[in-house]
Amino acid sequence: MVHRELQTVIEQQFFKGKAIIVTGPRQSGKSTLLKQIASKVELPVLMLNGDEPEVRAQLADSNVQKLRSLLGNHKIVMIDDSHKIKNISLTLKLLVDTFPEVQLLVTGSSSFGLAHKEEEPLMGRLFEYHLYPFSLKELALSANRLTEQQSLEKRLIFGSYPRVIQASGQEKSCLLTLSGSHLYNDVLPYTDIRKPQQLETLLVSLALHLGSEISYHTLAQTIKADCKTVERYIQMLEQCYIVFRLGAFSLNRKNEVKKTKKIFFYDNGIRNAILQNFAPLHLRQDTRALWENYFISERQKANHYKRHFANHYFWRTFQQQKMDLIEEADGTLTAYAIRWEQKSRPKLPAAFSTVYPNHQFHIVDPKSYMNFLM
Secondary structure: OOOOHHHHHHHOOOOOOOEEEEEOOOOOOHHHHHHHHHHHOOOOEEEEEOOOHHHHHHHOOOOHHHHHHHHOOOOEEEEEOHHHOOOHHHHHHHHHHHOOOOEEEEEEOOOHHHHHOOOOOOOOOEEEEEOOOOOHHHHHHHOOHHHHHHOHHHHHHHOOOHHHHHOOOOHHHHHHHHHHHHHHHHHHHHOOOOOHHHHHHHHHHHHHOOOOEEOHHHHHHHHOOOHHHHHHHHHHHHHOOOEEEEEEOOOOOOOEOOOOEEEEEOOHHHHHHHHOOOOOHHHOOOHHHHHHHHHHHHHHHHHHHOOOOOEEEEEEEOOOOEEEEEEEEOOEEEEEEEOOOOOOOOOOOHHHHHHOOOEEEEEEOOOOHHHHOO
């Protein structure tokens, strides 16, 4: 059993008068996380699943009397797949306000069902966390660093979803099923997308342009839509933890790129499943992009679980001086040069170090990457 970093973070927030909501992509291990936490606590735990019709009926449009009868003497209430329950946000608000002695721990497969619909009713009443596919640190601690380092090629190709890692020899079919599930069970049911083919074409285009700067105008031409539609689709994909955006870092210097973006995938395996390309690294032309995507997504996981709040960007000038990742936190900039092969030792561009003197600089390669993720 892989211990999830988020478990310790969540347990430290128990009984502080707020609901704890865990969002994240389908099959990232949220149900297992609830079971792991429940197995440790000594207080009575009530486990509810939004998949069950009886649970949905009890919690939809509920009232204080019904909730009191349901809770009994339980001090911890866990609700899995809560986004499937009608008006769950109002029920959670009622629980928090009426039963402050009860700790709520709630999960949902996508942020459409939680982070947005519950935002207003639960304002100031929740701690919200994201559970991603396994992080490098979680996997390394469950085995050892050397074993995980030897698995780097697998991570670049098949990603880190729990179900995929456990399906040794069946990774391809597992990922193809999972990638389809993300699209048709997480994105489309929560949106008014009338042309699913547009979204599928967009995902393929994003996968092909992995690690490259791209504009909404170019994507709009590709899927035959307008720029606002493209932006709305990408926001939906972000809210379902399929992709995330990196903007260009700039303080409005004339020679710095400002408007383009890079779009990465939270998991390499999902990206490769979209293209149906699981070829080994020595047969690929996109190894550099896969490596960059892997490190940046893992860095996001590491920061989130450590509660290290940072903004992420890329940086480039019109003279083609560039830095792969800029991390901004507490007034400090950290620049990362992400390299798969070290033909020469990269240097921080003078145009960056002169304008941004308060910075740190690191070179990331397959020999050193664990130091920045552990």
